[in-house]
Amino acid sequence: MEPNADKLRGLRITSLDDEDDDETELPNQPLPASTVTVAAAASGYDDEDEDEEAEVMLGFLEKPKHPGLLLRHLFPSKAGGIPAWLDPVNLPTGNSSCCGFCGEPLHFVLQIYAPIESNAAAFHRTLFMFMCPSMACLHRDQHEQWTRNQGNPRRSVRVFRCQLPRTNVFYSSEPPSRNNSDKPLCAGAALCHWCGTWKGDKICGGCKKSRYCSEKHQALHWRSGHKNDCLQIINSSEASSSVLPAVGKVPARTSWPEYQIAIDDEVDLDSDGCDEDSSKSLVMQKHGKPDDTMQSWMDQFEADADNQCWAYFQERISRAPEQVLRYCRDPNVKPLWALSAGRPSNPDIPSCSYCKGPLCYEFQIMPQLLYYFGVRNEPNSLDWATIVVYTCQGSCDQNISYKEEFAWVQLYPTSISRP
Numbered sequence: 001m002e003p004n005a006d007k008l009r010g011l012r013i014t015s016l017d018d019e020d021d022d023e024t025e026l027p028n029q030p031l032p033a034s035t036v037t038v039a040a041a042a043s044g045y046d047d048e049d050e051d052e053e054a055e056v057m058l059g060f061l062e063k064p065k066h067p068g069l070l071l072r073h074l075f076p077s078k079a080g081g082i083p084a085w086l087d088p089v090n091l092p093t094g095n096s097s098c099c100g101f102c103g104e105p106l107h108f109v110l111q112i113y114a115p116i117e118s119n120a121a122a123f124h125r126t127l128f129m130f131m132c133p134s135m136a137c138l139h140r141d142q143h144e145q146w147t148r149n150q151g152n153p154r155r156s157v158r159v160f161r162c163q164l165p166r167t168n169v170f171y172s173s174e175p176p177s178r179n180n181s182d183k184p185l186c187a188g189a190a191l192c193h194w195c196g197t198w199k200g201d202k203i204c205g206g207c208k209k210s211r212y213c214s215e216k217h218q219a220l221h222w223r224s225g226h227k228n229d230c231l232q233i234i235n236s237s238e239a240s241s242s243v244l245p246a247v248g249k250v251p252a253r254t255s256w257p258e259y260q261i262a263i264d265d266e267v268d269l270d271s272d273g274c275d276e277d278s279s280k281s282l283v284m285q286k287h288g289k290p291d292d293t294m295q296s297w298m299d300q301f302e303a304d305a306d307n308q309c310w311a312y313f314q315e316r317i318s319r320a321p322e323q324v325l326r327y328c329r330d331p332n333v334k335p336l337w338a339l340s341a342g343r344p345s346n347p348d349i350p351s352c353s354y355c356k357g358p359l360c361y362e363f364q365i366m367p368q369l370l371y372y373f374g375v376r377n378e379p380n381s382l383d384w385a386t387i388v389v390y391t392c393q394g395s396c397d398q399n400i401s402y403k404e405e406f407a408w409v410q411l412y413p414t415s416i417s418r419p
């Protein structure tokens with residue numbers, strides 16, 4: 001177990017001093033909700049033999065203690081709100097920032113700070129996930145993943161990896177002191193005044209001040225009040241500061257609620273004596289989907305494999321029902337699938353589009369996230385069984401700041417009757 005623990009420490013720490021390894025000094029604060037023993041990732045379900053025990057880290061959402069903790073120079077792991085771009089200048093633009101199906105700018109889902117200690121180029125390393133909020137687009141994305149060839153795929157879910165060496169132009173090489181005196185070394189790119197997420201490289205033709213990532217967001221801003229503000233800005237140059245927010249303080253009108261992500265080891269149910277209720281399918285309950293719906297669907301399901309898979313998924317989740325994220329960067333560890341149908345086989349996982357090396361499982365998001373994002377359980381609302389992210393095993397360092405990684409979408413079957 002120890003070698004894994006080493007790799008995984010990266011998720012929680014930004015300790016920049018090798019010799020100073022005192023836990024209390026770790027700058028990246030997410031403290032475990034409870035300290036627990038490591039659960040074996042034994043393959044209760046998988047076909048292959050897997051004796052190896054691997055440490056899976058779980059992500060839980062908490063309201064930020066104060067918003068300043070989620071700024072980019074503190075290297076946060078966070079969900080919702082706007083991204084804390086690690087490289088604040090060379091952001092993904094164009095098609096990379098939009099849904100490949102409806103063309104709308106993608107919404108920020110979450111980011112995970114996951115440096116790799118053994119890789120100097122990944123001294124800082126953050127994974128960013130974005131998604132189109134349309135379930136129709138997610139359906140099309142999931143459908144196309146079977147036929148997707150490696151070049152320029154259409155996606156409604158995108159994951160980017162950004163990494164920096166210890167010495168870089170954006171941040172001090174010393175760990176942040178976290179006493180409010182920390183500052184990034186330079187300003188980031190100007191962001192869209194509507195979504196606060198993407199680069200604002202289009203400028204309002206009236207005031208020449210307000211910036212947008214897309215014409216869609218310009219139109220939305222215009223209708224929601226910039227029509228009046230624009231004139232005000234034109235007539236008085238001083239007004240622009242009160243009407244247009246400063247970079248980094250952009251209101252995120254289109255975003256999901258903001259949380260910080262706390263990372264914890266997976267609870268070992270056996271040693272922890274989990275309470276009775278949590279053995280039920282809490283994932284479904286939390287997202288407002290009654291158990292019996294799922295149960296009746298499972299009852300008609302003929303394949304034992306799927307029943308078995310579902311039962312194992314539920315059991316595993318029930319150890320910590322509020323988990324929104326599972327993380328384990330270990331080539332031997334497999335994702336936790338909700339269903340045996342709709343999983344990729346090896347040829348379905350492409351190689352890294354930058355270095356051509358293999359991709360491996362790094363993390364997955366759970367349906368619980370939808371509950372925290374306030375997504376209602378309605379017929380066309382966003383829903384997934386799990387979304388699994390595969391990243392370059394070598395975490396290659398190519399000449400592009402945001403390298404797109406690969407996400408695999410597993411949805412519940414559409415035949416499921418919804419309340």
Ligand SMILES: [Zn+2]
Pocket residue numbers: 099100101102103104132133134137156
């Ligand atoms: Zn879309």
Ligand SMILES: [Zn+2]
Pocket residue numbers: 105192193194195196197198212213214217
């Ligand atoms: Zn925008």
Ligand SMILES: [Zn+2]
Pocket residue numbers: 204205206207208209210226229230
């Ligand atoms: Zn304007």
Ligand SMILES: [Zn+2]
Pocket residue numbers: 352353354355356357392393394395396
């Ligand atoms: Zn690569």
